[in-house]
Structure formats: C-alpha cells, structure tokens
Amino acid sequence: MGTNSIDTLKDMLCRINMEAANVEELYGLSLGSFLDKIYKLPIHFIKQAIEDEPIWNENIEPAYYAYTAAVAHTFSSRYELFSPMRDNIWFYNSKYFLKEPWFPQYTEGLKDTLIAESPREFRIRNMFVSKNALNRA
16 A cells, blocks of 8 residues: 555554544545555455554544444454454454444434444444445445
8 A cells, every 4th residue: 555545444543543633524534545445455454454453542532443443343254354252353342342322423314224234343332334334336
C-alpha cells in the first residue's frame, strides 16, 4: 500500500486519534478507504491488517472501537483467520463489547430491521447495522 494510506485497522484508529476534531466523518472515510483496499488483498495480508490491537484513546467513544473490533472479527470469521478457542486476539476482549445497544445515526425507523439482519460479529457487541454494512460499491 502506498504512502499516506491506511494499512491496518490499528493505523486507521491512530490517525483518527491524532485528528479527533471530527471523529465520525473521519472514521467513515477511513473505514471506507480501509475496506476498499482490504477486499483486494490476499488472505495473509488481510490477517496482518486486522491482527494488531488499536491504541485506546479515552477521547474517542468506545463505539468506534467496538465497530472496529466487529470489522476485524467479520474478516477473521469470513477467512477463518483467528479462533477464540485458540487465539488470544484483541477483538475478543470484553472492552470491545458495548453495554448499551448502538445503532447508526438516523435509523430510528429501521431499528427492528437492523436488529434482525445485523451480522453476528456486530450483534454480539450490542451493535446493530445493516447486513451489508461492510459492502463496497
């Protein structure tokens, strides 16, 4: 990946930590860029892109970290990269699971649908997103 690009989820959150003025917008753009790149990578590079735990910044809402963990968990499940039974990987840590339900903004009328179709890796973290939340056009 080129200079100034986001290579890992850890790198992505480090960049957001440094530019925390508009976390929501920056997170969305950074995650989109990460997904655009990861879908083009061989599996061993995907594993490298998700295996390092992000550095926690108390100024950033835990939901961003939980969402990032769900993204990593999704790719791990999809490509059978890590197992909770054999691997001590960061995204299985309880701090990446929310106590209160979380829904994307502006989805008030869609909550029942999001609860029903949210992928397992999000749902177990008490996060409810569309079934295609990680799809790219």
